Structures are given as C-alpha cells and as structure tokens.
Amino acid sequence: MMNSDEITVDTRGLVCPLPLLKAKQALKKLSVEESLRIWVDDKASIEDLRLLFSTATVRVEEVHTAAGTYFLIQKKA
Numbered sequence: 001m002m003n004s005d006e007i008t009v010d011t012r013g014l015v016c017p018l019p020l021l022k023a024k025q026a027l028k029k030l031s032v033e034e035s036l037r038i039w040v041d042d043k044a045s046i047e048d049l050r051l052l053f054s055t056a057t058v059r060v061e062e063v064h065t066a067a068g069t070y071f072l073i074q075k076k077a
Contacts, residue, residue: 010039012068019045023052027073036073 009026011019019040030036040046046069053060053073061072 005034006037007034008037008039011045012039012041014045015042016044016048020048020052023049023071027052027056027058030073030075032075032077034074037070038073039068039070041068 007026007030009022011022014022019038019042023038026036026038038049040049049071050062053071057076059074059076063070063072
C-alpha cells in the first residue's frame with residue numbers, strides 16, 4: 001500500500017497537542033509519491049490524529065505494536 005519514499009515523525013513521549021501539530025506540518029509537506037509514518041503514544045493524540053485523518057484526503061493504516069502506535073499515511077491521487 002505504501003511507497004518506498006517514507007517520512008517518519010516520532011512523537012512518542014510528547015503529549016497533546018504536539019503530536020497533532022507535528023502531524024499537520026508533515027501532512028502539508030507530503031507529496032503523492034511519499035508516505036508518512038507517525039509514531040505516537042499519547043492516547044489523547046491518537047484520538048486527535050484519527051479525527052484529523054478522517055477529514056483529510058489520505059489513506060491511513062493504524063498499527064499497534066509493543067513499541068507504540070503508528071499511522072501510515074499516503075495522500076490520495
């Protein structure tokens with residue numbers, strides 16, 4: 001689903017609203033050829049990111065691991 005050109009934003013250890021702000025900044029710079037991986041461990045930020053991505057024209061995959069949660073995002077063409 002995702003392309004090999006990937007940008008990673010690690011917000012683990014940061015609390016709301018910082019992960020959301022960093023995600024918005026990264027989304028603005030994201031091109032169709034790139035994918036974005038955002039790591040997050042703040043529960044409030046996870047919910048905020050879900051809301052953000054539901055209103056954006058992106059494909060999203062949410063993955064939960066022992067190291068935390070990350071979202072894989074790719075702009076729709």
